[in-house]
Structures are given as structure tokens and as C-alpha cells.
Amino acid sequence: MKSLISLGPRQVVFGDWEAPEILPGQVLIEVAACGICGTDLHVYNGMPASWPLPGVRGHEFAGTVIDWADGVDGFQPGDRVVAQPLLYCGCCRFCRSGQTNLCANLVLIGGERPGGFAERAAVPAGALFKLPEKLSLKRAALVETLATSVHAFQQNLSGILRSVAVLGAGAQGLFAVQLVRLAGARLIAVSETLPHRLATAQRLGATHAVNAREDDPVESILALTDGQGVDLVIEAAGKAVTRQQAAQLLRPGGTAVFLALGAEPTPIDFMSLVPRELHLRGTQCYTNADFVLAIELLASGEILSDPLITEMPLEDGAAAFELLASDPGEVIKVILTPKAETSPIA
Numbered sequence: 410m411k412s413l414i415s416l417g418p419r420q421v422v423f424g425d426w427e428a429p430e431i432l433p434g435q436v437l438i439e440v441a442a443c444g445i446c447g448t449d450l451h452v453y454n455g456m457p458a459s460w461p462l463p464g465v466r467g468h469e470f471a472g473t474v475i476d477w478a479d480g481v482d483g484f485q486p487g488d489r490v491v492a493q494p495l496l497y498c499g500c501c502r503f504c505r506s507g508q509t510n511l512c513a514n515l516v517l518i519g520g521e522r523p524g525g526f527a528e529r530a531a532v533p534a535g536a537l538f539k540l541p542e543k544l545s546l547k548r549a550a551l552v553e554t555l556a557t558s559v560h561a562f563q564q565n566l567s568g569i570l571r572s573v574a575v576l577g578a579g580a581q582g583l584f585a586v587q588l589v590r591l592a593g594a595r596l597i598a599v600s601e602t603l604p605h606r607l608a609t610a611q612r613l614g615a616t617h618a619v620n621a622r623e624d625d626p627v628e629s630i631l632a633l634t635d636g637q638g639v640d641l642v643i644e645a646a647g648k649a650v651t652r653q654q655a656a657q658l659l660r661p662g663g664t665a666v667f668l669a670l671g672a673e674p675t676p677i678d679f680m681s682l683v684p685r686e687l688h689l690r691g692t693q694c695y696t697n698a699d700f701v702l703a704i705e706l707l708a709s710g711e712i713l714s715d716p717l718i719t720e721m722p723l724e725d726g727a728a729a730f731e732l733l734a735s736d737p738g739e740v741i742k743v744i745l746t747p748k749a750e751t752s753p754i755a
């Protein structure tokens with residue numbers, strides 16, 4: 410079957426890959442749409458990962474059910490589904506306590522296992538979520554991304570949220586802006602270097618936009634809070650400089666959540682962090698509950714995904730990766746579609 414095959418850093422090709430076998434407990438999906446994740450891009454750019462080479466990536470995908478293994482119940486051909494690609498063991502202490510996102514034995518479909526940059530993918534039945542009619546397959550490819558932001562909020566939001574800074578307005582940052590808008594924040598300041606992303610952030614609810622190429626984000630955002638700092642920072646860029654800004658932007662007792670991965674080492678000033686009781690929090694993917702909520706938020710239109718999406722055929726996947734790695738311009742999130750003629754928009 411046709412797939413996008415990763416060969417090494419900055420090397421992907423469109424070509425033939427072994428069609429997936431349906432193993433016990435699995436369902437075979439015809440992939441309609443698969444997003445390129447920030448993590449895919451980091452690995453493409455050389456971030457170390459335990460993912461095999463050559464390999465088929467793509468963990469943000471939705472499609473329709475074609476077939477299933479003997480003994481699997483509850484599916485019909487043509488069922489529209491989205492995959493929750495982070496497979497957990499169900500047995501370790503974290504799984505047993507409901508923190509499946511922290512499982513000691515995580516395996517990613519589209520990481521360790523072949524994923525959705527292909528015509529078809531085999532997925533354990535329990536990792537598939539059926540889609541409400543109102544949610545198109547193209548939009549459903551964004552469920553995984555939104556679920557990551559939802560998880561960050563479910564873990565870190567409590568009480569009244571008044572002021573928030575979002576650093577980086579890629580897909581994660583733009584979902585974060587919308588979630589804090591839903592949560593009722595009065596001040597939502599976004600810092601970003603790409604003008605189109607800043608404009609999109611404002612369209613989706615940001616109250617202030619800072620172009621980090623022109624202005625100092627720390628100075629600009631502190632000025633909006635009379636120098637006090639914000640309640641919550643969402644760091645969605647994954648760079649040393651934005652992580653440091655996150656710590657500098659917090660009010661005493663505030664929380665910074667680090668959504669983006671990125672291997673760059675980051676010195677943090679602990680002489681400022683300790684006496685101000687700052688909270689620096691990591692966040693790891695999502696649980697099934699976050700996935701369910703993400704599906705509902707996209708289906709209801711409370712969270713918009715269309716302004717983020719650029720659709721490209723899977724065969725142009727190599728060009729899509731290169732575009733995102735070099736100069737994304739007005740492109741925010743690329744959704745690759747294996748079958749251009751059966752456009753997943755409907």
C-alpha cells in the first residue's frame with residue numbers, strides 16, 4: 410500500500426509499504442486524514458526517538474472501518490472512527506490508577522508501530538472512538554492534538570483563571586487559546602514569531618498579540634498585568650528561550666505548563682523560582698477521558714479547527730515536512746489525505 414516512509418532525519422519518501430495484518434483484537438481502518446504533529450516534526454529534524462527506521466509515522470488519524478479480527482464486536486464497515494494512538498499496558502501501577510498517559514510501557518501507533526501516513530492502519534479495537542455525525546473525518550484528525558491541550562487544562566486549571574500567556578501559536582497554542590477563552594480568562598496574551606499565527610490567535614480569542622521578533626514578550630506581557638505576571642503560562646513552542654520566558658512571566662504562585670517537547674537544555678533561574686513559589690508542570694498526552702472531551706468540543710464547534718488546517722495529499726508528504734521544517738508561512742497544521750479523490754472534508 411502507498412505510505413509515507415521515514416528513512417532518517419529530514420528524509421521521508423512516498424512509496425510502497427507492507428499492508429497491515431489484522432492481529433487479534435484489531436480493526437483495520439482506511440485512513441482518511443492524518444495530521445503532522447509537532448513531535449513528528451521534531452523527530453524529522455533529528456530529535457532522538459525510539460521509533461524504528463525505516464518506519465511509517467502519523468499518530469493523528471481518522472478514517473473508516475474496513476475489517477476486523479475474529480472476536481472483535483461493535484463495528485460495522487464504514488464506521489467513522491478516530492484512533493487514540495497512545496497504547497498503554499493496562500497492568501502497571503499508573504494504568505491501574507487511571508493515569509494511562511503515564512503508563513510505564515507506552516507504545517505509539519505512528520511511532521514504535523506503523524501509523525496513519527498510509528492508506529490503511531491496524532488499530533486495537535479499544536483504541537478507536539466512534540465519531541459523532543457532526544464531526545468530519547478531516548476535523549477528527551485534530552482530536553489527538555486537542556486532547557493534549559485538554560489534558561494540560563484538566564490537570565492544571567482550578568479556581569478562577571484571569572490572566573494567561575500562551576507562548577507559541579502552532580496548533581497546540583491555538584487550541585490552548587480557545588480553551589482558556591472557554592474557561593473565561595480576561596487577559597489572553599499570545600507571543601509568536603509568525604504573523605499569520607498571531608492573527609489566527611486573535612481571531613480565536615487572544616486579547617493581545619506580541620510578535621516576538623519585534624517586541625520582548627516578557628516586557629510586553631508584564632506591562633499588561635502592571636508588572637505582576639500572569640496566573641498561567643502555556644508554553645507551546647518547546648524552545649529554551651520560551652521556557653525561560655514562561656518562568657519570568659508568572660505571578661508569584663503561578664503555574665507554567667510545558668506542552669511542547671524539545672530537546673534543547675534550558676537553564677532556569679531558581680533564585681527567582683523558589684521564593685516566588687512558581688509551579689513548573691510537564692504534561693504528557695491524554696487519557697481516554699480527555700479524548701472523549703476533545704471529540705465533543707470539536708463536534709459542538711466550541712473549539713474550532715478549520716482555521717488551523719491545510720490539507721495536502723499524502724503523496725506530497727515529503728514536501729509538507731520540508732515546508733513545516735523550513736518556512737511554514739501561513740501553514741499551521743498539515744493534514745495529509747491518502748485518497749485525494751475521496752476528500753474527507755464531507
Ligand SMILES: [Zn+2]
Pocket residue numbers: 446447448468469553554
Ligand atoms: Zn500529536
Ligand SMILES: [Zn+2]
Pocket residue numbers: 497498499500501502503504505511512513514
Ligand atoms: Zn501501563
